[in-house]
Every structure is written in C-alpha cells, then in structure tokens.
Amino acid sequence: MRLFPSRTIAWYTAKMFLIRTAAFIIGLVVILESLDLLGESGKILAAAGNGEAELWTYVSLRVPQIIQLFLPFAVLLATLVTLATLNQNSEVVIFKGAGISAHQILLPLMMAALAIAAVNFVFNERIVTRATQTLKVWQANEYRKVTEATPPKTASWVRGGNDLFHADSVTGIDSTTRLGGVTIYDRVDNRLTRIVMADEGRPIASGWELRNVRIFDVARGTVATQPSMAFATSVIPRQFTTATLDPAYLSLWELWPQIAEQRAAGKPVDTLIAAAHHKISGPLSAVLMPLLGAVAAFGLARSGKLFVRAVIGMFLGFAFFVADNFMLAMGNFGSVPPLMAAWAPFLLFLLIGEAVLIRTEE
Template sequence: MLSRLFPAPTLARYTARMFITRTFAFLAGLALILMTLDLLGESGRILAVPGNGEAELWKYVSIRMPQIIALFLPFSVLLATLLTFMTLNQNSEITIFKAAGISAHQILAPLVLAGLVIAALNFIFNERVLVRANFEYDRWKAAEYHPVPPEEPTGREVWVRAGSDLWHVARVEGAGADTRLHDVSLYIRSDERLVAIVRADEARPAAGGWLLVNASRFDVATGKRTASSRIALPTGAQPQQFTTRSVNADHLPFWQLWPAIRDLKAAGKPTDQLVAKLNHKISGPLSAALMPLLGSVAAFGLARSGKLFVRAVIGLALGFAFFVVDNFAMAMADFGTYPPWAAAWAPFLLFFLVGESVLVRTEE
C-alpha cells in the first residue's frame, strides 16, 4: 500500500528534505527581516516610556517574534513548495521520476507528509508559545509599553442581563454553587420600564434564584424603600453568567478554549465566533499540507517550454488566493454571516478540490 502512495524511500527522503530545508530557510529569513523592521518602528514608542531600556526591547522581540513566525510560516511553506518544484523541474528530475513510472500524486506524497509534520509542529507552537505571546503583547501594548500590573485572578466588575432585568456586581468570587456576588445592584424591569431597584451587600445561589443578604428594595411606582436582612429572589440568572469571563481565543490554547466555550454556552452567551476560531486552530496549521498540492502546478510541464515561470506564478496565485479566502471566511464568521464550521473548513476543502482538479486534469 505504501509503495502505491510513495515513491522509492530514497526519492521520498530527497524531495522531503529539499522541501523542509527551504521552508525553514524562508521562514528564518522572513522572520529576521520583518522582526528588524517591526522593532525599528516600535522602538521609539518603547524607549519613550521612562525606565524602559534594552531589556524592554528584548522583551518586545521575545513576544513579537512568535507572532511573526506563526503569521509567515504558511507563506514560507508555499514559497518552499514552488522553489522545490521549480528546481526539480528545471533539472529535469520530474521528467526522470515520471519516466520511472512515478505518478504525480506519488511525487507529491513526500511533500504532503512533510507538510503534515510541519502542521503538527505549527499547532504545538501556536498552542504552547503563541497564545502566551499574544496575551503578553496585547496587555503590554494596551498599557502603551508601561509596566503592566499582574492580572487579578478574582474580583471583577460584571454586568449581566437575565430576561429584561439587569444585574450589576462590583465583585465576583467562586464558581457554581459557591458563587458569591458582592455589592449587587439589580434593576427589575417590565416591558422595558424600570419597576424596582434592589441593592444588596452579597448574593449567593439558592433554590429557584438568589439569596440576597443585607438587601433593600426601592419601588419606582410607590417611591417606597424597604430593607431586609435576607431576600429570596426568584430569577432566571445563573451563576455561570457571572463567573464566565469574556474569552479571547487568541489568548487560550485549544484545550482551555474548548471548556471556556462550553461554559459560555451554559451561560447563554454567543459562541459562534469562538467556535470558528477553535476549529481554525486546526484547519489553519493544516494549510501547510495543502500548499504542495496548490503549488504542484509548477512541478510539471517542460522547463524548456518557457512556461515554468508562468506555472510558478499560477501556483503562487492559488496559494495566496487560499489565504485571502480563508481570512475572508473568518471575518464573515466574526460578523455572524458564516456558520463557524464552514468559516474554518470550507476554504481548506474548496482549495483541496481545486488543487486536485488541476492536478488530475493536467497530469493524471
């Protein structure tokens, strides 16, 4: 079975080694050049902050470089694919392979397998390194490169809507049945009109609603205010609505984003955008395995026919078209126009079929 999928082991290692070497060579060159240009553009803002110096410049490089690597790795794979195929074609090695009875799919198989290995490494890099770099970079840049205080693990202000009622909580602690709300203000509304305002020092989950401690209620219609040490308040507000934080998919690895989405769903909050990004964490790196198929148009045809450059341009256009469509689909998912699964996977499947169609119709 393997002999039908792959050429001889020596040829497979030869083409895969050419492809991987060129991929990381392109990536290193692009990353160094772009990191240098980016640092030149931002160094003035970093050093303008009192107390910042060389250490902060190196900190910027350490958190910005993973972003540049992740952004340009797919482009490096595409360029490496085209250069590998152009070299094999120009040296008539493709002609020799085909004369030996090796099909076009067998020529591509080692590069696709190498692309899958690169995709796996890219996924691990993204989920282990990139998410941390994104978190640190976004916080530091939001502070305009001033020192950033450590993030508070608990105790944050929350606004929640339950039906037509609005909750404002100054501080939230705990989770589930142990959730505690501090300095609670509840605005009870009916038909979009304010009916009453309830304030309490603390609220905790109870059967059918919440138990308010040291509470007072102000009725808008009568203007009367009543106080009570404890009020049992029936309401549809759930503890998850107060304890689930806003989630940034770029800051969480795959295995943490999945349960965060589940908690948001349980709290009744929209999750389509996060589901799209969760799936794109897999489909994005897999583009490394798709590039050899899209760039294969540069592998075939006689180099002396003068069309090798045209074929390379077509392969480059197909690769860039994939990135454009992929980014467009994710943008549409952000607006809620595309279903999340389609936004993440449709571009990959579409260009897989396009690449296969071009390969089969021209070479097989």
C-alpha cells in the same frame, strides 16, 4: 502503487522543501521583526526604566506571533520555489519517466508539510498563546513593568433574550452574586423601549432584584425612580461570573473545558468553537500548500509558461488565505456555523487542488 517508489527521490525532494521553508521563515521573521521593532522601540523606551533588555524582551514575545502568522506563507513560497526548480531542471520529467505519478512526486512534500503543521500546532499552543497574553498585558500597561501577566479585564456584558445587561462590578458567585452599577437595555423585538439603571442587583427566582432604580422611558423621554424593582429575565448569575475568554490566550486543551463552562452559563459559544477548530485547521493548512502549488511543477519548462504556472500556484495559495480569514470572520459574526467557518476553506481548496492535479496530470 507504492506511496514512495524511491526513498532517495522522496528524501531529496522533502529535504529541498524543508530547507527552503526554513530559509523563507527566517528571512520573513528577520525582516518583519526589524520593521516592527522600529515602529515600537520609541514606545518601549519611553517607559521609565526600559532599555536594551526590554527591546529584546519585546522581540522574544513578538517573534512567536510572526512565526505563527507567516509560516503558512513560507510553506507556500517554499513549495513554489522547490517545484519550479525541479521543473526547470527537468527533474520532474525524469521522475515521471521513471513511472512516478504526480501524486507520488508531491507526497514527500505533503508529508514534510504535515510534520511542519504538527510542530506549528505544538508551538502555537505552548508558546504563542503565552507570548500573546504577556505581550497584550505589557502593551496595555504602556510597556511599563507588570507584576503578573493576567488577561486584560473587560466590562461584564450579558445578553438575555432581547435584553442587554451591563455591570460595572461583579462580586460573589451563584446566589451570592452582587452586581454594581447595573444598566439594562430593555428591548422588545430588537427595539429599545427603556433603559433601567440601578446601583445594585442581586439574583431572585424570577430574575434580579434592583436597588435605587432609575428608569428611562425611550418613547416618552422621561426618567422615573424607584427604591427597588424586580426585573424578570432569563439571565442567571453564572453568566456574569464566567470570565470573558480570548482564544488567543488559551491552548486548545484549556479552551475546550472553558467552552463547556461558557455553554453551561448560557453564553454564546459559536465564536469560541470556531476558534478552537481553527487552532487545528490553521496549522494544517500547510499540508495544502504543496497541492495548491503543484501547478508550478508540471508542464514543460521549455514552453515558457513556468512563470505563469508559478503565479497561478501563488494565486491559489493566497486565495486560500483570503477565504480562510473571510470564513473565520463570518463565523465570528455568527453568519455561518462554527465548523463551516473553520473547515470549509480547507476542504474546498483541497478539492480544488485535487481537481486541478487530476485534470491536468493524472
């Protein structure tokens, strides 16, 4: 009933797993970064003043992204190789003959994977977010030198009910907010009825007061002008002055306060909530890999089905990554709740892995 009946066996299997994980991630990083650098080096060197130092700068910014993306794959491959090796050498038979259950064989690997997930989480939040932001700004500047690494600015789009607002410029806060180059797409039942364009907008009690207004009637195809107009809407100034967020640029402890601010401003936050939860469930997926790859550990190697079992384990692992990305995309589209988008694949494949293991081995 002990979790680790033999500390020697537990350390032996965990060490095999960690060494293979490190080997796979190093190999993947070297190969993928070499290919990536070949494709981007021309653009980097095309910028005036760039040389070898800028190439190494690009490598230092790109490598963290590659590690973040491919570390779960490296854990999956390390799991399959470790368990297949133990099976091929009949070590699994020895472990089970000593009274160690299938779960006890896998537990050291899962604990090692949990340590990898914790390191990956800290690495993502402390290093990858900053590298992603810096690289994005540098790429937006066509690899020319930039003085400050700030997120790329985007136009201000705001939704109020069925209506869509766009402002070319936003200044001030709260009651002193001023919009420049305002365009309002006035919709009724998701059908565009008119487009209201104004040079300036300022907040009033019922909505916004617009100056130098031009109104395009969609049904009639006519344009009317007015010196001023009061446009009634639920859109408030804070919706414009609250910055658009990219979760890839923010750590989890910075993202949660920003989500609260976005919610207070009346902006949709479901996508941000899903991204925040995925910052936890993403690295934690490494813990699933030993369970999904466990099918490669058991069964007699002499049966000739070891390769088939390894392929099945690989299929289960890659099926998880496909389901994870699919659900995250559905969460971004608003088709599923944020918590389901972030955690449903993890829980589903946890149950699948447990069901397969209990049904076949326990």
